[in-house]
Amino acid sequence: MKYAVVDDTEKFAFREGELRVRGNPVIRVTHAGVCGTDMSSWREGAHYKGLILGHEYAGIIEEPGDSGLFRRGDRVAGYTQNVFQEPCGHCEFCLRGDFASCDNRTVKTWKGGDLTHPGAYSEYTTWFPRSIYKLPDSIGLDEAALIEPFTVGLHAVSLADIQKGDKVLVLGGGIIGLTVAEWVRGYGVSEVTVTEMNTEKAAIISAYGVADHVVPAGAPDLLEQLCGISGDGYDVVFDCVGYASAINAGIAALKTEFYKKFIGVGLPQDAQAINYRDLVLRQTIFRGSKGHSFQEFERTASAMASKEINVAKYISKRIRFSNLQEGFEELKAGRGLDTKAIVEMG
Ligand SMILES: [Zn+2]
Ligand SMILES: [Zn+2]
Incomplete structure (x- = not known):
């Protein structure tokens, strides 16, 4: 062979x-x-x-x-x-x-x-x-x-205890970020925003129709844009990038009420620069997501078979x-x- x-x-x-x-x-x-x-x-x-x-x-x-x-x-x-x-x-x-x-x-x-x-x-x-x-x-x-990459997204979403009506921010429009966006739709969230560094890629993501808003991550007024879109901030933020600048914008874009959720999927490249203080002060629920289970793999496949996800x-x-x-x-x-x-x- x-x-x-x-x-x-x-x-x-x-x-x-x-x-x-x-x-x-x-x-x-x-x-x-x-x-x-x-x-x-x-x-x-x-x-x-x-x-x-x-x-x-x-x-x-x-x-x-x-x-x-x-x-x-x-x-x-x-x-x-x-x-x-x-x-x-x-x-x-x-x-x-x-x-x-x-x-x-x-x-x-x-x-x-x-x-x-x-x-x-x-x-x-x-x-x-x-x-x-x-x-x-x-x-x-x-x-x-x-199936495998979509199962990475499913695992992250399963850790987030998403509620109907939640506003969700996904940092990073790579394949994992997009799988997260695709899955959270099934929970009846009210809004999905995806940030993407590459403006050309941002246009491609918009065309998929998986996000209500695609925001260029490099924009100097990124946080203002996110606040403008969400109004009072996000209930759940998924980081699928792993850069402190993106993560800090994500933390700042959470609703100011306590117990909002931040799910880390990307491995941080520069973890020392993450605004840990804000995570603590807001009593943020943080969960790290890594890998998946075989049951989740099967769940992804059946969601694909039934066209729940495309x-x-x-x-x-x-x-x-x-x-x-x-x-x-x-x-x-x-x-x-x-x-x-x-x-x-x-
Ligand atoms: Zn892989
Ligand atoms: Zn053997």
Whole structure:
């Protein structure tokens, strides 16, 4: 099979090799999303040399394995964790059939890897059977590559105890910010405002119709604009950026009543500059959000199946697997204007 590895700084290389797996399913990958972490691993290069990237993917069962859960031809999406601590199917013990001694049961999260732990930028991959989700027919395989990023947003929103009529501010119009905006709509919020640094991107976000207001984050009068839009401030702020300047504007834009909520999704780059004092004085409820659960992954998929959320419109770029290198170069040159790129294995 053909697979791509990070070979150097901003360089993929294609390789040929065999996936060695016993007991667990083999999935023929059809679509794999490009995550921010895939992009940064490719850009850093050397440190990730030899890794097969791609952890947001969908495909078709090629070999069902021993679990009895799958049939050849099933359409599936892999989760990012080994939820039930199942044997990996490819360590020296598993390959001998001694699954009880598996080295990798405690491997919880996909880390990318070599042929024994491949990512999805590969014609085939393998995963722990009970952490593979069988797709309903109404979800396209391309859309299914977006289940994971939408689940990041769902997890953040589930921590916010959103109330009907809440005014919501989302800092950052990247894919995670947009998934948050998409989910909160389902709670009957009265208003969603998204801030976005890049003015060109702000226009693109407006066209999605997911936000009532899109405000350029770089505007010198950002706070005045937010106050003008919300009137008395926001009930809930989600930070999906991780910059103190944005976070501080978000804190200042909360309603002045106590117990308003700030949900941190982005990892702060300059945490020392965050206005912690205001968070304390306003008795803000702060929650950090990281990752998600398999139940949330399933919940996202069923929301997609029932069209409760519409994700297809966020696919802004399709990269053919054979053009992976060029595709990443274009994404880099596009300076973040793309909402979500997916790799089509073809
Ligand atoms: Zn990701
Ligand atoms: Zn094993």
